[in-house]
Amino acid sequence: MRSSLTRRTLALSAGLLALAVAAAGCAKKSDTHSAAGHGLSAAKVGVALVPGGPHPYFQPWKPTLQKAKTDFGLGQVTFNETSGWDQTTQNSVLKSLAAHGYNAFGVFGVSPDNINSTFSDLKRQGFHVASLGSCPAGSTDEADFCLSTDVEQAAYKAAKAAIAAMGGHGKLVHLTGNKTDSNTARREAGVAKAVAETGGKVTLVQTVTDIDTDLQTAQKAVADLLAAKGSAIGGIVNTAYNPAVASAAAVKKAGLPIKVVAIDDDPTILADIKDGSVTASVVQNPVGQAYVGSYVLMKLAGGCTMRTPGLTVDSGSFVVTSANVGTYDNDRQAKTAQLKKDFDGSYLSCAA
Amino acid sequence: MSRPPHAPPSPPAASDAALPAPDPAVPVPVRALPLWANPRLGLLVLLVILVVVFSSLRSEFLNTSLTLEPMQADLSVTVVVGLAQLSVLSLGHMNLAVGRIAAVSAFAMGWAYDKLSVPLPVGLLIGLAVGALVGAAAGWTIQATGVNSFVVTLALDFGLVGLVSLLYSGVGDGVAFHVHPAGMDSLRNDTFSDYCTGSVCGPPVPLIVPIALVAALAVGLLFRYARLGREILMTGSGLKAAELSGIPTARRVVQAHSLSGLLAALAGFLLAINNGAFSADIGSQFLLPSFLGPVLGGTLLAGGAVSVIGTVLGAAITEVIQTGLTLLQFQVEKLKIFIGLVLLAALSLDRVRHVVAERRGGGA
Numbered sequence A: 001m002r003s004s005l006t007r008r009t010l011a012l013s014a015g016l017l018a019l020a021v022a023a024a025g026c027a028k029k030s031d032t033h034s035a036a037g038h039g040l041s042a043a044k045v046g047v048a049l050v051p052g053g054p055h056p057y058f059q060p061w062k063p064t065l066q067k068a069k070t071d072f073g074l075g076q077v078t079f080n081e082t083s084g085w086d087q088t089t090q091n092s093v094l095k096s097l098a099a100h101g102y103n104a105f106g107v108f109g110v111s112p113d114n115i116n117s118t119f120s121d122l123k124r125q126g127f128h129v130a131s132l133g134s135c136p137a138g139s140t141d142e143a144d145f146c147l148s149t150d151v152e153q154a155a156y157k158a159a160k161a162a163i164a165a166m167g168g169h170g171k172l173v174h175l176t177g178n179k180t181d182s183n184t185a186r187r188e189a190g191v192a193k194a195v196a197e198t199g200g201k202v203t204l205v206q207t208v209t210d211i212d213t214d215l216q217t218a219q220k221a222v223a224d225l226l227a228a229k230g231s232a233i234g235g236i237v238n239t240a241y242n243p244a245v246a247s248a249a250a251v252k253k254a255g256l257p258i259k260v261v262a263i264d265d266d267p268t269i270l271a272d273i274k275d276g277s278v279t280a281s282v283v284q285n286p287v288g289q290a291y292v293g294s295y296v297l298m299k300l301a302g303g304c305t306m307r308t309p310g311l312t313v314d315s316g317s318f319v320v321t322s323a324n325v326g327t328y329d330n331d332r333q334a335k336t337a338q339l340k341k342d343f344d345g346s347y348l349s350c351a352a
Numbered sequence B: 001m002s003r004p005p006h007a008p009p010s011p012p013a014a015s016d017a018a019l020p021a022p023d024p025a026v027p028v029p030v031r032a033l034p035l036w037a038n039p040r041l042g043l044l045v046l047l048v049i050l051v052v053v054f055s056s057l058r059s060e061f062l063n064t065s066l067t068l069e070p071m072q073a074d075l076s077v078t079v080v081v082g083l084a085q086l087s088v089l090s091l092g093h094m095n096l097a098v099g100r101i102a103a104v105s106a107f108a109m110g111w112a113y114d115k116l117s118v119p120l121p122v123g124l125l126i127g128l129a130v131g132a133l134v135g136a137a138a139g140w141t142i143q144a145t146g147v148n149s150f151v152v153t154l155a156l157d158f159g160l161v162g163l164v165s166l167l168y169s170g171v172g173d174g175v176a177f178h179v180h181p182a183g184m185d186s187l188r189n190d191t192f193s194d195y196c197t198g199s200v201c202g203p204p205v206p207l208i209v210p211i212a213l214v215a216a217l218a219v220g221l222l223f224r225y226a227r228l229g230r231e232i233l234m235t236g237s238g239l240k241a242a243e244l245s246g247i248p249t250a251r252r253v254v255q256a257h258s259l260s261g262l263l264a265a266l267a268g269f270l271l272a273i274n275n276g277a278f279s280a281d282i283g284s285q286f287l288l289p290s291f292l293g294p295v296l297g298g299t300l301l302a303g304g305a306v307s308v309i310g311t312v313l314g315a316a317i318t319e320v321i322q323t324g325l326t327l328l329q330f331q332v333e334k335l336k337i338f339i340g341l342v343l344l345a346a347l348s349l350d351r352v353r354h355v356v357a358e359r360r361g362g363g364a
Helices: A002-025 A061-072 A087-099 A115-124 A151-165 A182-196 A215-229 A241-254 A267-275 A286-301 A328-347 B039-057 B064-089 B098-115 B120-145 B149-170 B184-189 B209-224 B227-237 B239-244 B249-275 B287-296 B308-327 B332-363
Strands: A046-050 A076-079 A104-107 A128-132 A145-148 A170-175 A202-208 A235-238 A259-263 A280-283 A311-314 A318-320 B195-197
Touching: A046 A061, A046 A087, A046 A286, A061 A076, A061 A286, A087 A104, A087 A115, A087 B064, A087 B249, A087 B308, A104 A115, A104 A286, A115 A128, A115 B184, A128 A286, A145 A286, A151 A170, A151 A182, A151 A235, A151 A259, A151 A280, A151 A318, A170 A182, A170 A215, A170 A241, A182 A202, A202 A215, A215 A241, A235 A241, A241 A259, A241 A267, A259 A267, A267 A280, A286 A328, A311 A328, A318 A328, B039 B308, B064 B098, B064 B209, B064 B249, B064 B287, B064 B308, B098 B120, B098 B149, B098 B249, B098 B287, B120 B149, B120 B249, B184 B249, B209 B227, B209 B249, B209 B308, B227 B239, B227 B249, B239 B249, B287 B308, B308 B332
Parallel strands: A046 A076, A046 A104, A104 A128, A128 A145, A145 A311, A170 A202, A170 A235, A235 A259, A259 A280
Antiparallel strands: A280 A318
């Protein structure tokens, strides 16, 4: 009985496989899908901004998208953060938004290593895609364009600011995000470059990764770090949001003479810069990403093309210290206006 | 489905109550429940109701290329992940390392494709072998030390997190292999409807679906009919009784964990195909779905009874709820609450139906 059952199992399995092979042997249809939108008026463009999951960094995207809708006369807009930092979920969120009639997507990919496949899926179906806030890993970008902080450059600037505050010598610690994110590798490279330029006067004693999941994780890691090496550390450079908030608070509370360089412009960090407990913060440009990203997506749906498909554009990063804490947003707004001009003048090709 | 209370030796429960029990050694339940009380049928009805509700609320739910095809591709992964957990639940064990076993196997596959340029099936076999070996090592540790499977696989999970990270940074290209061996893109993008003989084309089913179907069929038949599967279930049902019956329980524990590792590796392969890269974060979201499918489907956490059809239906229900609620565009906070509520309501209804059926059966 057993052997006959084994034969049945094998026969059924072989049958299913044969079906697959037979199908593969058939003639394949043409791979082109109907284009979802080219030459569309602004009112027919639906822009969806899809971050990798909930994170304070993306909150400015929401009001900015509404502003873009009013300014450019877009048909429908939505901000959807339900991807929950899972690439599979993000893929289904994008598909469901497409099913809803959105035809242009600004995406912060959960996994920079997998997101190109998602982009090519959407492009294959005729949608327009911008990689916003983070570019795919590797040298190719299947999206129409990437508008993001140059994370290596931002980390380099942050490390330079920390080193300057430390007086050019001492021990530096780097606190950052997910080790399996290729952006983390870029940030580490930026910090390493700044440290190498000191010719050995500054040493990077530790890089703590995977502590940007939530504030509690970051607080615990910072407490452990300060307990173990607090008196030996001269500076902390943060290239992720939660460690920045946690280290600024912990150093202030412990009263240690550690120079902290943070990231982004959370109100607590700006307050810390004003009272001197945080030396500097490297601020990014999420507003510019959402505003200019939506604008360019609208232009692409309207029939323009990228002169260089998959072009990476730096959305800007700004070092904020006590000297410019009140005025840095002017620089950021100027950068956003400049980005829009650059796309119109240099990066987009539109038929007259 | 419940385990018959007779012992010793405690008989293995049928892998699916819906199927007739051919083995005369298995005692017939004292009272037979009506057909409508079959848990699998209940899940199937629930699935149909959910599909009808979501598609009437949102017609986009029936959009072939944007909803149905991606849902089937995702479901293929969750079904195989569920089967990986089911393989050890059959023993009353757990495998908390399903995700990391998938990750380390995906590394092996990515490495083989990238560095050795092997064809797609060869890389898959290498990955499956790695998964089976890691699973077997976990099984061996559990049976040799007598330490609870929860602890052993939790420790294995921690160990593999570090190992995967080290492997990718040491050998791989950062955190992923971006190689696309021949056939991978077709497997990822195509459905049977893309292939035609004359004017007759296949159904809109992604090409990776049959792989998951073969896995489900093989596991179902293994636990239903094969001696190995029945002996694993008997080991899970009562270790001492199984030993006294002459079953090599230590070997069965290793084999069940090895099967779990192999299926976790297959799930890793399918996810890599779906996502388009063999990366370090493969499997990081596997743990919860691995339990959800089997447990919703009626597999006992205590061991001795499994349900493959139930696992497939449980995974499908989860997938349909997730997709349906996403289409209804719930905000992130509400989405999680509603997924929990709908699952709870679904299970409560199923339980009510089962209790009513048992009472009626008792009164008959």
